Amino acid sequence: MTIPSFPIVTETDAQLPLYLTSIGHWEAQERTKRPVGxxxxxxxQALSGTGELTVGDQRYVVKPGQGFFLFPNEAHAYRALLEPWDVHWISFNGNLMPSLLKQAGIERSGVFTTTAPDSLITHMKSIYAMSLTGHPFMGMECSKLLYAFLLDLMRNVWTSSPSAADNYMKLHPVTQYIEAHYDRTITIDEMAQCIGISSQHLCHLFKITLKMRPMEYVNRERINKSKEWMFREPGMKMQEIAPLVGFETASYFSYVFKKVEGMSPEQFKRSHGR
Structure with missing residues (x-):
């Protein structure tokens, strides 16, 4: 058993986007029942054994390699079905949580399969070690580590969904095609032909996977390449860069650049001292 850590959450810590409230490890997780959450x-995160989670009327079996996420103030209970049930746990809060959960697609308490549980355990051990240091800025240091853990958790949980992983892999030839041909006209039909689907289906895949339309992705690739030109050749004018990154006119290039970056190409150059 690891002695749980309950770091002091100062008023300053509570203002952080994310902050740690407790963390620990039970080699034999005991029955836990929380009527008020x-x-x-x-x-x-479960390492070995098998457990059962109950949230409302829902019952879930928790197997090794799986984890379960609990929302605040929601009645729940969990217990071992096959002992010893080895579980690492971490508690946290912060105003960044709603957006992180939305991006991860975690809408309610429940059990999730993780693609790289060892990576999550490594994060948790690092956070636990930091929580015991007495570092003068321990709350901030734990917040940084917690953010990395949650990003890794989001990737683990999100890509463990077969549809999400499949969509990313299916779009990979398209994004490679865009990177190779950004300097010329690219049509949606061309991109769709890369993976043998209709243009409507391609738009749907981009929307649910990358949260943007195909041509938005193309333009972001072009804008990124234009930035590389600005740094590589600071003396080049925008009307020279525009055709090199697939824009027919400098005016349209400037329009798209400002729409994507919130500033004109010239302002971007000046802001970076070019």
């Missing part, structure tokens, strides 16, 4: 978000 728990005040913070929690993630519990």
């Amino acid at each position: 728990f005040p913070d978000f929690q993630w519990l």
Whole structure:
């Protein structure tokens, strides 16, 4: 058993986008029942044994390699079905949580399969070690580590969905095609032909996977390449860069650049001292 850590959350810590409230490890997780829930978000990662999570009327079996996410103030209970049930757990809060959960597609408490559980455990051990240091800025340091953990958790949980992983892999030839041909006209039909689907289906895949339309992605690729030209050849004018990155006119290039970056190409150059 690892002695749980309950770091002091100062008023300053509570203003951080993310902050740690507790963390620990039970080699033999005991039965836990919380009729009024728990005040913070929690993630519990199972290493061995088998457990059962109950949230409302829903019952879930938790197997090794899986974890379960608990929302604050929601009645729940969990217990071992096959002992010893080895579980690492971490509790946290912060105003960044709603947007992170939305991006990860986690809408409710439940059990999730993770693609790289060892990576998550490594994060949790690092956070635990930091929480015990007495570092003068321990809350901030834990917040940084917690953010990395949650990003990794989001990737683990999100890509463990077969449809999400499949969509990313299916779009990979298209994004490679865009990178290779950004300097000329690219049509949606061309991109769709890369993977043998209709243009409508391609638009749907981009929307649900990357949250943008295909031509938005193309233009972002072009804008990124234009930035490379600005740094590589600071003396080049915008009307010279525009055709090199697939824009027919400098005016349209400037329009798209400002729409994507919130500033004109000239302002971008000046802001970077070019």
